[in-house]
Amino acid sequence: MAIEDYRGDVEMCCRCSACKHIPLQMVKGVEHSYACPSIARYNFHAYSGGGRLLIAKEMLNSGFKYTDKLLDIVYNCQMCGGCDTSCKYAMDMEVLEPIYEFRIRCVETGHTNPALDKVINSLRKQGTMVPGAKGKRAAWAQGMGIKDATKEKVDVYYHVGCLTSYDKDYQKLARATAKILKKAGVDFGIGYENESCCGGRAFQMGYKDDFLKQAKKNMDMLKKAGVKTLVTGCADGYQAFKVLYDKYNLKGDLEVLHITEYLARLIKEGKLKLNKKVNLTVTYHDPCYLGRLGEPWIHWQGKKIPGYKFVFDPPKVYRRGTYGVYEPPREVLKSVPGVKLFEMDRIKEYAWCCGAGGGVNESNPEFAKWTATERIEEAESTGAEAIVTACPWCEKNFNQAIKESGSDLKVYDIVEIVEKAI
Amino acid sequence: MALSKDVYKEFEDVVGAENISDDPAIKDAYRSPDLTVILPGSTEEVAAVIKLCNKHKIPYKAQSTGWMLFAPTYDFIFMDLRRMNRIIEINEKNMYAVVEPYVISAELMAELFKRGMICNVKGSGSTCTALAMSGHGHMGMTTSTGDRNDLATEWVTDEGEIVRLGTLGASDEWFCGDGPGPSLRGVYRGGGVITRQATKVYHWPGPSEYPLEGLSPRYTLSKKPSEMNMMVRYFSFPSIGKLIEAELKIGESEIAFELMGFCPSMVSSNITTSNEEDFETLEQFTREVQGPGFMVIIVGNFDEDFAYKKKVLAQIIKETDGESLKAVEDPDAEATLLFQCTRVCASIRETFRAGGMFSSMMVQGQRYDNHVRWLEEAAVLKRELIEKGLVIADDGQQFGWGEEGGHLGHTEIFCRYNPYDEKSSKAVQEWLAKVGKRALDGCFAVPSMGILPVDVIGKRASNYHIWFGKLKEAFDPNGVGENTGFSYVGADTSGVHTSIYQKPEKASPKK
Amino acid sequence: MAGNESLVKIFGAKNVLDDAETLEEYSGDFSFVSPVRPRCVVKPKNADEVQKLVKWANDKRTPLVPVSSGSPHFRGDTVPGIGGAVVVDLSGMKKIIRVDRAHRVAMVEPGVTFAELIPAVEKEGLRLNMPLLPRKSKTVIGSMLEREPVVMPKYHWDISDPLACVEVVFGTGDMFRTGQAAGPGTIEEQWAAGGAQKTPYGPGPAAWYRLIQGAQGTMGIVTWASLRCEILPKLEEPFLVGSAELDRLLELVHWLVRMRLVNECFVLNDSNLAAIMARKFPGEYQDIKDTLPPWVLFFNLAGYDYFPEDRVSSQIKGVSDITKRIGLEADKAVGGVSAVEMLKMVKRPSPEPYWKLGGKGACHDIFFITTYDKLEGQIGVMNDVANKSGYPALDMGVYLQPIVQGSNCHCEFNLFYDPQDPVELERVKELSAEAVNCLMATGAFFSRPYDRSARMIINRDAAYVDALNRVKTILDPNHVMNPGKLCF
DSSP, X not given: OOGGGGHHHHHHOOOOOGGGBSOGGGOOSSSSOBOOHHHHHHOSGGGSHHHHHHHHHHHHHHOOOOOHHHHHHHHSOOOOOHHHHHHHTTOOSOSHHHHHHHHHHHHHTTOOOHHHHHHHHHHHHHSOSSTTOOSOTTGGGTTSOOEETTTSOOSEEEEXXXXXXXXXXXXXXXXXXXXXXXXXXXXXXXXXGGOOOOSHHHHHHTOHHHHHHHHHHHHHHHHHHTOOEEEESOHHHHHIIIIIXXXXXXXXXXXXXXXXXHHHHHHHTTSSOOOSOOOEEEEEOOOTTTTGGGSOOOOOOOEEOSSSXXXXXXXXXXXXXXXXXXXXXXXXXXXXXXXXXXXXXSOGGGOOOOSOGGGHHHHOHHHHHHHHHHHHHHHHTTTOSEEEXXXXXXXXXXXXXXXXXXXXXEEEEHHHHHHHHO | OOOOHHHHHXXXXXXXXXXXXXXXXXXXXXXXXXXXXXXXXXXXXXXXXXXXXXXXXXXXXEESSOOSOXXXXXXXXXXXXXXXXXXXXXXXXXXXXXXXXXXXXXXXXXXXXXXXXXOOOOTTOTTSBOSOTTOOOTTHHHHOOGGGGEEEEEEEOTTSOEEXXXXXXXHSOOSOOOOSSSXXXXXXXXXXXXXXXXXXOEEOOSOSSOOEEEEXXXXXXXXXXXXXXXXXXXXXXSXXXXXXXXXXXXXXXXXXXXXXXXXXXXXXXXXXXXXXXXXXXXXXXXXXXXXXXXXXXXXXXXXXXXXXXXXXXXXXXXXXXXXXXXHHHSHHHHHHHHHIIIIIOOXXXXXXXXXXXXXXXXXXXXXXXHHHHHHHHHHHHHHHHHHTTSSOOSOOOOEEEEXXXXXXXXXXXXXXXXXXXXXXXXXXXXXXXXXXXXXXXXXXXXXXXXXXXXXXXXXXXXXXXXXXXXXXXXHOTTOOSOOOOOSSSSOOSSSSSGGGOOOOSSOOOOO | OTTOHHHHHHHOGGGEEOOHHHHHHTTOOSSSSOOOXXXXXXXXXXXXXXXXXXXXXXXXXXOEEEEOSOSOOOSSTTSOSSTTOEEEEOTTOOOXXXXXXXXXXXXXXXXXXXHHHHHHHHTTTEEOOOOSSOOTTXXXXXXXXXXXXXXXXXXXXXXXXXXXXXXXXXXXXXXXXXGGGGOSSOHHHHHHTTOOSOOOSOSSSOOHHHHHTTSTTSSEEEEEEEEEOEEOOSEEEEEEEEESOHHHHHHHHHHHHHTTOOSSEEEEEHHHHHHHHOSSTTHHHHHHHHHSOSEEEEEEEEEOSSOHHHHHHHHHHHHHHHHHHHTOOOBSEETTEEHHHHHHHHTSOOOSSOTTTTTTSEEEEEEEEEOHHHXXXXXXXXXXXXXXXXXXXXXXXXXXXXXXXXXXXXXXXXXXXXXXXXXXXXXXXXXXHHHHHHHHHTTOBOSSOOGGGHHHHHTTOHHHHHHHHHHHHHHOTTOOBSTTSTTO
């Protein structure tokens, strides 16, 4: 698919501005009613989902004019899909897909963002999205006796992810995950130096070819290792393996689970017992790529039925954010003795983004921080002591925002809470 | 229009570099190749921008939330007011709320619900501005309509003068917008920018927050409407005559929270989550209804009140041979209609989803029974378009709703179509013109926005266009403001209806 | 008749009056504005004559002072502001043009009084939302154009209600129809098409009627107006609630109005309620007053065509839930006043003599719009000003009328006095000027400024005055319409 394939969708935009807000029924007041960080921060209509479609429509008609402002608009978006879900509450049309394709077109034509180029260069050189990553990918696992899934058969392959592998501050998540899986008696392994970036973040940044390269590389390795079930603690990784790989027919029959789904399953089956009390009031942040964008890909091919209605043969089934991963992380949190869960105003399919997605944390750290700060404030308004997420990118971005704002809010990944309880 | 560097700088000095742009990408999103977009953040900035427009004779247009896709047709300064998004005050005791232009109705309604109150929500839906403006809404039976909800108002004229109406000017308070002496509420829709306004709010006996469950796009309520003393029903009637009889009786007996003259297609759009499901449901409804119909929402203040209202409704329906549409009696469908119509005021699903666009002929503020003969003719003409495959094949009906207990009302008929299909667009425009002309020739009403030239209509309506022109001249001597002298009763300057772009005649911008 | 020949040509000799007695009568009223003798008084019979007159006035640059109600007048707005004016007495235009039950609307000429219109609409099953006991000579149009408060806040959606559409001869001499009446078609053609003259705003973006209301005749002369009417109830159940605690009573008012449980609803102090109910002064007045608590709320429940008993009983339940919560009790009588009697009174104009004049022969009203929370303080300020001036605050009437469905409250102080007593007259004159100043400082909003303080009130906001003058320049460029009033 290319941006041209979405002409019908971009023409469907009626400029109702639903994309700027969370689904209207869920608006709980004048606070926390916005869905899209980009329009909320930059205010010109061009930065909204609908504005992006209008730009696409105009450029499809009269050619692409790559001004600095256009690229500013294009890259100041976390690709969080908030606009897509809000629009599709009422409409039958794609919003995020054409936005992806527009960004891909920018990259393909050489209109890239230098900060993102740097990240992609690192990916190309080192197979990781953490520029300047030093040392071995699995250094964190030293001495833990974790199986190498490329060398011996395991029930579960744990894909650790770039940030968790390389960022010293977040390697704790990998160690916590391994500790929990061991405790539950799971036969699991990791890829050690054969693990490579999932490519999901590269796709979000518009570098589709790099994404495909990574996807193929990963799937070759997994196939060779005979992996049937993949578990990851990274929301980007989850969405890449589960949704994007499927979109490009690369996933095969690999079962992809986010760690929260897997933990919920282990808890339900009685294999993981959470006995220790963790006295903490928390609120849960739904990562975009685990929540609304974690919804399975729907393979559909069809043609618009000629005429005045925007309908297709066969009928198109839209991904509307309904089937993302929302309950498993909540079930896990509720299983931890002592943990009290307070919900924020924007949750599940209409959760506010942490700010890190789409390469924004590299291309515009100030905007990433602004977006995170909005979320921190929302979390604080629930009265919770901690915000819990299920993605290292969210955790890192929240921590950076908190560091500068001086908030007392604690930030955890869900595996850290579970680790405390075992 | 490319402003000269110096002039651009003057505007930039008012709002800051971050809040002004004439980049092609920005302009594309505002649907015009020839404008400079400015994001003022306060009344003072709005006034300063307008003063600069006057100084340089540059036309401007301001927009609160905007709605629909109408391309501006001339060069100008475009003020997007979205940075002005604060609720200034909600006064429960005196039943008003004060908002800036980019507070949307969904936000204000959510805040009001918590306080046992509601406001009028425009038919365009709750993504639109909560300023009272002229929008007519589905809950008009209870929440009045259009400009009748305005109280004190802060108005920046087309010359950039800040005028504070009513109590705002007298004592910096918001409870009254009229006087001293004649009320300037009579003129501010003619131009300028409303920067803050108090709007009347109303009692809401329902929950402080709907007990919503599920995930988008299918939310439901965890409680049945009846458990909250609420009921939604759709009734069809053997004839328009019977429908009108029922509508008037319901209005006079003061039992309806909302009386919305949905066609079956509007009901099916609202309770379904895709086009395919919508058209299947519509087929089913079309088989089940006996004729034209409307939806009624009953809300009880307390048990006895709820029981009384239901009893009267049953009696009126019996007397008028109405039949309830069974599908709506299902508590899930009932619940969906309830929160769609009281919180969101529906709209997007029923207007845009099928074809991307709709065009309407409407008369705001006048009761359905006044215009039904005319719009029945319009419906016949619309069905011809349906048969030719030019517009969406819905039930083709006109619809209306009651306002202020049936004192006033709203009448409308629209075609849904694909705006990029030239044949469809042309056919719809011709249909509108035909229906509009018939409105004048039949002495029914002033037809809605932009259908016929203003002077054609004005000559048939007390030459109002001439008088309006004089008002415009008096408040906008440099002709920089939007020419809002269009035709429908109770227009607005909010940009909710942006079809009103008309190039001001006087201002000749410096190139 | 010298100099008025052209007027005689328009109106006929008997409708142009310039005898000394008539000119004296129209030269002043109960207000404190200085009397000015008009040049003559004309009595138009139809809109055509009005239009000719306005054109004549523009030619001759002669001021016109429109008046529709009969005497006595109270507010100074019909007293010529400058010499040489022609008073346009519209009281003879008495046609009730239409009463339309289905649309709940009536259309009347300017001379039609409440006393005349009430039975006409009742015949059709309708009623008026009217001011509190207007004097017998008060016209419906006069009241509406002055935005007088009405007694049923539930049906007072907008401050302009119950006015619907008007036909007006602007100060330019041009004829204009507002709202739904504007067109297309003649009024008769609109009726034939199934329409009514009901929707007030428009045509176009402006709401022309709002510029004519509150203008005290400075924009043009209305030759007919339509007004919304309400359904005549089948069953009514009035109540009174007495209390010494005004804030508690106002809390009750807020909820009754907010929940739309009641039709008529207002608060009077003991002096005003006694003045309304007494037929003999001072004996009966004082007797009634002595039985009353300081404040009395009157409200009325109504049932219409469908199961009226059920409706009223459900509303009684609703009301009693509120009164219990607030700690008040609604009764059928308070002191010597019965709720049923009160209801009978408020459905009609005041009996003769006018209730404001019965006690002492004259009355000066100070009224403004305010909010519930400020009322107690404002009443305190007024009491202080009155007492300080030597006018016993306890003798003063107070009328509190929730308006615009509870968004505001009309507050009115009635200063009864003996016009023959120069000391008393001077005292009321001085204290009223002082009171307006003091009350404005408390946020009292004088939306309808009359009398000597009008100019001071309106001129406080220069931007507003400038905007009003731009409108005035369009509708009355030669300033022939009631010059000297408001800021014109």
